[in-house]
Amino acid sequence: MTWVKICGITNLEDALAAVDAGADALGFVFYEKSPRRMDAGTARQIVEQLPDKVEKIGVFVDLAQQQLAEIVNEVGLTGVQCRLRPQAAGPSPDGKTKYKNPVRMLMPLSVTRLLEDERRLQGLTAEFVRMSESRKPSTAFDTFLLDSSTPEKRGGTGKVFDWQRIAPLVQVMNKSVKVIAAGGLTPENVGKAMRILHPWGVDVSSGVEMMPGKKDPEKVRAFIRAVKETDKN
Numbered sequence: 001m002t003w004v005k006i007c008g009i010t011n012l013e014d015a016l017a018a019v020d021a022g023a024d025a026l027g028f029v030f031y032e033k034s035p036r037r038m039d040a041g042t043a044r045q046i047v048e049q050l051p052d053k054v055e056k057i058g059v060f061v062d063l064a065q066q067q068l069a070e071i072v073n074e075v076g077l078t079g080v081q082c083r084l085r086p087q088a089a090g091p092s093p094d095g096k097t098k099y100k101n102p103v104r105m106l107m108p109l110s111v112t113r114l115l116e117d118e119r120r121l122q123g124l125t126a127e128f129v130r131m132s133e134s135r136k137p138s139t140a141f142d143t144f145l146l147d148s149s150t151p152e153k154r155g156g157t158g159k160v161f162d163w164q165r166i167a168p169l170v171q172v173m174n175k176s177v178k179v180i181a182a183g184g185l186t187p188e189n190v191g192k193a194m195r196i197l198h199p200w201g202v203d204v205s206s207g208v209e210m211m212p213g214k215k216d217p218e219k220v221r222a223f224i225r226a227v228k229e230t231d232k233n
Contacts, residue, residue, distance in 0.1 A: 002194060002227050003201030005057060005180070006208065006220060008036035012046050014215040021221045022228070025055035025079065027203070030063070030071060035212035036205070043075045055079050057106065069099055079104035081145060106180065107141040110149045111161035114169075125169050132175035144173065145203060148183035158206040160184035163196040170197045187222035191230040202227060 006018040007027030015026055028043045029036045047056050057079035060068055072080060080103050114121050146166065148159040161183050173179050181193050182203035190202055206212070208219040 001231050002199065003178075003180070004224055004227055005055075005201060005203040006205075006215070006223075007057075007059065007182075007203055008034075008205035008209070008213065009046065009215070010036055010038060010042075010213040012049060014217075014220075015046050015050060017215065017217040018220050019050060019054055021217075022224045023054065023220075024201075025057050026050070027057045027059055027081065027205070028075070028077070029059045031059060031061040033061075040071050040074045047076045055104065057081050057104070072103060073100050077103065079106060081106040081108060083108055104143060105141050106143045106145050108145045108147055108149065111146050111166050111183065112148045112159075115162060115165055121169065125172055128169070128172045128176060131177070132172060134176075141177070143178040143180065143200075145180040145182050146170070146197075146199075147203075158184055160189065160193075163193055167196055170199065174198060174200070185223075187219055187226050190223060190226050194227070194230045 003024045004022070005025040005027055006014075006023045007029070009015045009018065009026045009028055018026055028038045028046075030040070030043075031037060043058075050056065056075070056077045058068075058072060058075065058077040058081065060071075060080065060082040063071075063082070068080065068082070071077070078101070114124070146161070148161045163181075170179055178200035179197070180201040180203050181197050181199040184207065185193060185202060185204045186207035190204070193199075194202065204223055208215055208223050210216045
């Protein structure tokens with residue numbers, strides 16, 4: 001079954017509604033420029049009331065390793081989504097802090113920018129071909145999130161990237177890593193994205209909102225229902 005993350009959670013009501021609808025993970029944004037930004041204290045209060053089986057993913061941008069680890073530990077997060085790779089669970093470079101528990105690492109990859117650089121696209125495809133052919137497990141990230149971010153807007157653009165053009169790369173990635181499709185997904189289009197990309201997971205934020213930071217429960221239910229229906233076919 002396809003893994004589903006409802007991102008940009010800002011309140012307990014939305015979090016519980018997403019869990020009740022069948023979400024596998026919830027995303028909490030700690031980026032100061034995001035309209036969905038959370039502080040650690042509020043996020044912790046929400047996380048404490050969620051089932052253990054639901055993953056709690058922190059979304060970070062340009063945050064120092066020690067600060068990131070402190071938030072992860074304080075909130076009780078089980079996953080980290082950020083472009084700069086943190087150290088694996090364990091001591092940070094200065095030895096001052098570490099994650100209390102193992103965390104899932106999600107590496108965002110901007111398809112918008114990747115499709116503008118053919119040389120980089122080919123190079124990345126070749127790298128994932130090598131990974132799929134290698135018998136040794138990768139020691140780097142094993143989960144990648146494909147989105148439509150830009151240098152001006154680091155996430156939550158609400159824009160769809162070209163699924164057909166990136167599909168050959170995703171086909172190769174699927175052989176060695178977990179791929180999460182994000183960027184402009186809605187209850188109406190997530191099925192099509194899944195049929196083209198065959199991702200391990202899907203991630204939605206603005207596509208199930210009434211306004212930035214406030215989810216529409218019916219849209220959340222419709223999104224997860226669409227994912228499950230696509231999985232059946």
